[in-house]
Amino acid sequence: MDSTFQKISIIFFLLVLLTAFVWVEETAFKIPDNWPKPKYDFTKNPLSENKIELGRILFYDPILSKDSSISCSSCHLQYTAFTHMDHALSHGIGDSMGTRNAPALMNLAWHSNFMWDGAINHLDVQSLAPISHPDEMGENIVSVVYKLNRNKKYRHLFAASYHLSSITGEQVLKSISQFMLTLVSSHSKYDSVMRKQSLFTNQEKNGYALFQKNCSSCHTEPLFSNFQFVNNGLALDPDLRDYGRMKISGDAKDSLKFKIPSLRNIEFSSPYMHDGRFKTLNQVLNHYTKGIQKNNTLAKELETPIILSANEKVDLIAFLITLTDRQFLFNPAYGFPK
Amino acid sequence: MKKIFFSFVMSFVAPMLFSQSYKPVQVNFKPMFGSQELVLNDSVYTFNLKDSVYIETLKFYISGIELLCKNKMVWKENNSYHLINLSEENTLHLMLQVPKNIHFEHIKFYLGIDSGMNTSGAQGGDLDPTKGMFWTWQSGYINFKLEGKSNACATRKHEFMLHLGGYLYPYNTIQTIVLPMPAKTSAIIVIDIKTFLSAIDLSKQHHIMSPGNNAFLLSQIVAKSFSPWIAPSKK
Numbered sequence: 001m002d003s004t005f006q007k008i009s010i011i012f013f014l015l016v017l018l019t020a021f022v023w024v025e026e027t028a029f030k031i032p033d034n035w036p037k038p039k040y041d042f043t044k045n046p047l048s049e050n051k052i053e054l055g056r057i058l059f060y061d062p063i064l065s066k067d068s069s070i071s072c073s074s075c076h077l078q079y080t081a082f083t084h085m086d087h088a089l090s091h092g093i094g095d096s097m098g099t100r101n102a103p104a105l106m107n108l109a110w111h112s113n114f115m116w117d118g119a120i121n122h123l124d125v126q127s128l129a130p131i132s133h134p135d136e137m138g139e140n141i142v143s144v145v146y147k148l149n150r151n152k153k154y155r156h157l158f159a160a161s162y163h164l165s166s167i168t169g170e171q172v173l174k175s176i177s178q179f180m181l182t183l184v185s186s187h188s189k190y191d192s193v194m195r196k197q198s199l200f201t202n203q204e205k206n207g208y209a210l211f212q213k214n215c216s217s218c219h220t221e222p223l224f225s226n227f228q229f230v231n232n233g234l235a236l237d238p239d240l241r242d243y244g245r246m247k248i249s250g251d252a253k254d255s256l257k258f259k260i261p262s263l264r265n266i267e268f269s270s271p272y273m274h275d276g277r278f279k280t281l282n283q284v285l286n287h288y289t290k291g292i293q294k295n296n297t298l299a300k301e302l303e304t305p306i307i308l309s310a311n312e313k314v315d316l317i318a319f320l321i322t323l324t325d326r327q328f329l330f331n332p333a334y335g336f337p338k
Numbered sequence: 339m340k341k342i343f344f345s346f347v348m349s350f351v352a353p354m355l356f357s358q359s360y361k362p363v364q365v366n367f368k369p370m371f372g373s374q375e376l377v378l379n380d381s382v383y384t385f386n387l388k389d390s391v392y393i394e395t396l397k398f399y400i401s402g403i404e405l406l407c408k409n410k411m412v413w414k415e416n417n418s419y420h421l422i423n424l425s426e427e428n429t430l431h432l433m434l435q436v437p438k439n440i441h442f443e444h445i446k447f448y449l450g451i452d453s454g455m456n457t458s459g460a461q462g463g464d465l466d467p468t469k470g471m472f473w474t475w476q477s478g479y480i481n482f483k484l485e486g487k488s489n490a491c492a493t494r495k496h497e498f499m500l501h502l503g504g505y506l507y508p509y510n511t512i513q514t515i516v517l518p519m520p521a522k523t524s525a526i527i528v529i530d531i532k533t534f535l536s537a538i539d540l541s542k543q544h545h546i547m548s549p550g551n552n553a554f555l556l557s558q559i560v561a562k563s564f565s566p567w568i569a570p571s572k573k
Contacts, residue, residue, distance in 0.1 A: 044459065121477040124459030128467055132474035142468045169468035173460035248476060250509075250550055 027052065029109065032186035033195065035222055038109035040123055040181060045174045047181065050161040055179030057157065057337045058172065063147055064127075065137035067093050072130070072176075075102040078334050081265035082106065082183065088276025096135040099240050101276035103261060104269045106185040106328065110223050116258045116274040117245045118229060127176045141169045148172065185264050185328035186222075193322070194222070200322065206312075207319025214288075214306050214316075218260050218299070224323065229257040230299040233292030237275055244274065255297050267324045281320060285313045359439065364524040365403070365432040367422050368567055369396055372532040378424055385532050386490075389540070393531065395485035396424040397471060398560075399451050399464075403434065405442035406516070413440050419451065421464040421471060445519040445527075449561055450481030450512035453505040478503055478549060481511055482560050484531070490540040498540060502557045504549025511553050513561035526567035534563040 027047040031038065058064065062071040075090050076082040082105035084090065090098035100116050114120040120129055130136040131144060148154040148167045158167045161175070192198040200208060211219075220226040229245040236242075236256065245254035258274045272278040278287065288306045292298070308316065328334075369376040371383040376393060384390045399421055404414040413436055423429045436442075451465070456478050460467065471480045480503040487496045504511045519525045537559045546552045 041459075119476040121457045122459040125467065125472065125474075125477050128472070128474040141474075142470065145468050168462055169466045170460045170462040173467065177459070 029181065030184075032184065032191070032222075035186070036110065039112045040109040040177075042109075042181075045124065045177060047178055048161065050157075051175050051178040052182055053179075053337070054157050054161055055175040055177065056334075058176050059179050060336050063151070064131055064139060064144055065093055066139040066143075069093055070137050072127070073336070075130075075136075076105050078331075079268065079329055080104075081185070081269045081329065083269045085268070085270060088271050090136060092133065092136040093138045096138075098133070098135045099242060100274050101271060104265060105180060106183050106264060107223055107262065108183065109181050111227060113227075113259075117248050118259055119248050123180060124173045124177045126180075127173055141172070145169050145172060183328075183334060185325040187327040188264065188325040189322040190319075191222075191325070201318070203315050203318045204322050207315035207317070208322075210308065210312055210316045211319050214308070215263075217301050219263050224263040225260045227260060229254060229259055230301075231256040231295070231297040232258070232260075232288075233294070233298055233302050234273060234277070234287070235293045237277070240275055242275065253297060256295070257297060263320060264323045265325055265329065267321045268329060281317050282313065285316065289313075359437050360435045361438045361523070363405075363434040363436045363522075365434060365445065366524065366526045367400075367430045367432075368526050368528045369424050369430075370528050370530045370532070372530065373570070376424065376531055383532065385536050389488060389490045389535075391486055391488040391490075391531075391535060391540075393484070393486040395483055396529075396531070398422050398449060398482040398529075399471065399479065400432070400447050400449065401451055401455075402446075402448045403432075404446045405436065405440065405519070406444040406446055407440075407442050409444075411446070412442055413437065418447075419455070419461075419464050421469055442519060442522075444516055445525060446514065446516045448512050449515055449564070450503070450557070451479040451505070452512060453510065455479070456505040473501075473503065473548075476548065478505055481513075481557065484534075488535075488540050488544075491544040492541065493544050498544035499547060500543070500545075500556065501547045502553045502560065504553050506549065509549050509551060509554040511549070511557040513557055515561055515564050517564065517566050519566070528565050528567045529560075530563045530565065534560055537562070 027049055029038070029042055029047055059072045062068045062074075064071060070091075070093055075084040075087070077084065084102040088101055090100060090102045092098060103116065108114075108123055111123070114123065114126045115129065120126045128141055131139050131141060145167055148158070154167065158171055159165070162171050164171075189198060193200050218226060218228070218230060234256070243255050245257040245259075246252065248254075266272075266281065270279055272281075272284050278284050285308060288302070289308050290305070292302050292305065294303075371393075372385070374381070374383065376383075376396065378396065379392075379394055382390050382392050399419065401419045402414070403418045404411045406412065415434055420432055421429060455461070455465065465479075467474075471483065472478070473480060480501045482500070482502040484500045486498060488498055489496060491498045502511055517525075517527060538556060543552060543556065546556060
């Protein structure tokens with residue numbers, strides 16, 4: 001009788017342990033106060049600490065590229081909000097050059113498509129593009145999965161996360177998504193002012209008013225983009241001849257339209273625009289005040305010129321700098337894995 | 339925990355359910371070139387009197403399988419996505435678990451992947467991007483892939499590559515196919531590549547690798563190349 005009781009209590013204890021294990025495995029995604037609901041469906045890829053860490057290791061590992069020279073972090077550096085400072089166009093294996101500016105990676109759970117032209121329709125399949133592009137990593141997912149399956153460290157890491165005997169493409173992509181989803185920037189000075197934890201200076205306040213009047217219809221708060229595709233009046237680069245969204249939709253109405261980027265961490269994410277043509281925020285503001293090229297797909301918001309005095313530009317930039325989130329830029333959880 | 343409990347209960351309940359009322363129905367795909375069986379990397383087939391072709395790849399998705407009786411759906415397969423790949427013989431044979439008491443006359447399926455699944459992120463199994471049927475530079479599944487060589491193509495090594503896909507209006511390439519299914523336990527479905535190639539102009543349409551009007555039109559033609567197998571009559 002005693003031994004039966006003992007057995008039952010051991011089984012019960014093990015079950016409790018298992019329950020705790022299952023609970024620990026899932027990590028909740030925290031939506032910052034007053035932010036909209038994310039677009040990403042977390043029920044199809046529930047976050048777990050193991051998978052986030054695995055995604056982080058993959059993000060920083062050049063094994064994803066054909067010659068093991070380029071990792072995601074080569075063009076997406078944490079200290080510049082996961083873009084490539086000083087590089088107008090993305091780089092790839094063998095010193096190859098892409099045709100567009102590597103975008104900053106943050107708050108990706110709120111995006112419903114990716115890339116400057118929205119060519120990618122889901123965060124999970126985003127990584128396939130740089131992995132496969134001949135001027136980026138020049139690799140393919142079949143070969144990546146093959147290399148990972150031959151690697152003892154990765155076999156262990158994947159088995160610990162997915163409890164399966166071999167690594168699949170789905171697991172690789174979803175793990176990278178998990179890490180990218182955790183890249184949430186919501187602790188800038190702007191955010192603390194909105195949460196009534198600090199105050200703007202007079203200059204920043206003035207800049208915020210100018211921002212709301214002139215910029216916020218496209219760079220909508222709190223994500224600082226409405227993620228639409230628009231033509232913001234940039235002249236066509238005669239060498240790149242990049243017509244943006246039109247290549248994807250096949251519709252002439254989309255000529256020269258690009259996805260509106262978020263302005264968060266803009267202080268550190270230079271150069272600006274899809275081809276990185278502007279190095280400074282002054283150049284960007286000068287474009288909007290006197291550089292707009294009129295043509296039939298130009299955003300209607302830009303049809304009447306934006307007028308800013310020299311002082312107003314300084315104030316507006318002071319506000320834009322309040323979007324810098326040092327907690328995000330220096331968060332050790334986003335850095336090179338230990 | 340719920341999952342564990344559920345699978346625990348199901349491990350007892352499921353065998354009882356299945357053993358009582360289900361029967362296997364086999365659906366076999368039979369790639370043909372006219373009256374000849376289609377073999378990859380092997381024979382040169384002729385069509386349009388003067389054209390010849392050598393096939394290296396034939397892969398396509400079959401999804402959303404339903405059985406119909408008097409044009410009404412009486413059974414459908416759950417999570418129904420199958421990659422048919424001529425270079426992997428076992429993928430040509432699908433096994434459906436259908437309740438015994440169901441009477442059906444037709445089989446209905448899609449050639450391709452629905453738009454919902456095209457926009458749902460990374461998938462596993464037959465839909466895993468390692469299967470080589472997902473465009474990397476512009477998200478979306480390739481519904482149908484045919485590659486080979488033909489003297490009709492004035493291209494390098496006379497190669498042609500037809501990658502048909504695209505899920506966005508107005509170029510949604512998924513096709514609905516309904517075929518009679520007289521036998522109750524199995525069906526053989528022919529896809530005749532000769533019918534397809536005879537209906538297109540391979541000298542002009544030899545490289546289609548993105549969504550658009552070409553992929554849309556060719557997908558409609560591919561769909562017409564499916565038919566129920568009729569055994570040649572013996573005399």
